[in-house]
Amino acid sequence: MxxxxxxxxxxxxxxxxxxxxxxxxxxxxxxxIEHPDWVDVIALTADLNIVLVDQYRHSVTSVRTEFPAGTVDDGEEPLAAIQRELLEETGYASDDWHLLGSAPVYPALQTNRIYSFLALNARPVGGQALDEGEVIDAYELPLAEFIEKVVAGAIELPALQLAGLWWLSARLTGRGVPGISIPFP
Known part of the structure; x- marks a missing residue:
């Protein structure tokens, strides 16, 4: 080779x-395509609001609604990376973290994995600490309203974040795969 x-x-x-x-x-x-590993989080407040970010994505020339996300730095564990990204992008933190799942991003061409997390009882603890060039609007939306908007197509999540939402649904309801019940740890 x-x-x-x-x-x-x-x-x-x-x-x-x-x-x-x-x-x-x-x-x-x-x-x-060699990328660092990626992380994202479904961050829920105690009132069951989801913490979202709106961010301009040049490749599709539009502002996109997404879960807080980012890359894993060299020598960093995925959990530490997403805790850092949630705080930097939104000013929120949580003490209750769960790995929803991890998978190769696009094994036909890419080398990296994505790790999707659930953060419960997320709360604002400070302001954003954005990287140079980042313009991110962070906000809360009631989870039920968010789900309705995703189902109706009013919010179009990136495909990998839809997988995180599916993982959450499967773990919480046991209905993600017919006939299989997955207990939430």
């Missing part, structure tokens, strides 16, 4: 691997 990099910065490394089949035949180049 031979590899070369077209892009290599702190956020993205785009690699092209040239592979060889076991019989020696050269295979078409395989692109690989």
């Amino acid at each position: 031979r590899s070369s990099y077209a892009v290599a910065d702190q956020w993205l490394r785009l690699r092209k691997d040239v592979l060889q089949a076991p019989d020696g035949q050269a295979l078409p180049p395989c692109p690989v």
Whole structure:
């Protein structure tokens, strides 16, 4: 295998691997996107409001509603990363954290995983501490209203965050997969 990099910065490394089949035949180049692992959180207040962020996303040229999220820094554990991201993006914190699930993001092309968490009894503890270039509006929405808006299409979450919402639903109701009950730890 031979590899070369077209892009290599702190956020993205785009690699092209040239592979060889076991019989020696050269295979078409395989692109690989190296990302740090990602984290996101469904943060619920004691009143069952969900903490959301609205953020401009240039790739789709629109402001998007999302769960607080970010990347795992080198040497950082996913839980520490999402606790940091929740505080930085929203000014909220929680002492009651649960891992909802983790999975490869896009194993056909990407190297990273996403870790989705649930934070209960989230509460404001300070102001935002945004990174340079970030413009994020953080706010609460009643969870029932949020779910209604997602179902109606008024809020369109990123696909990976929909998976986190499904994981939460499956754990809380045991109805995520017919015939399987998953106890919430």
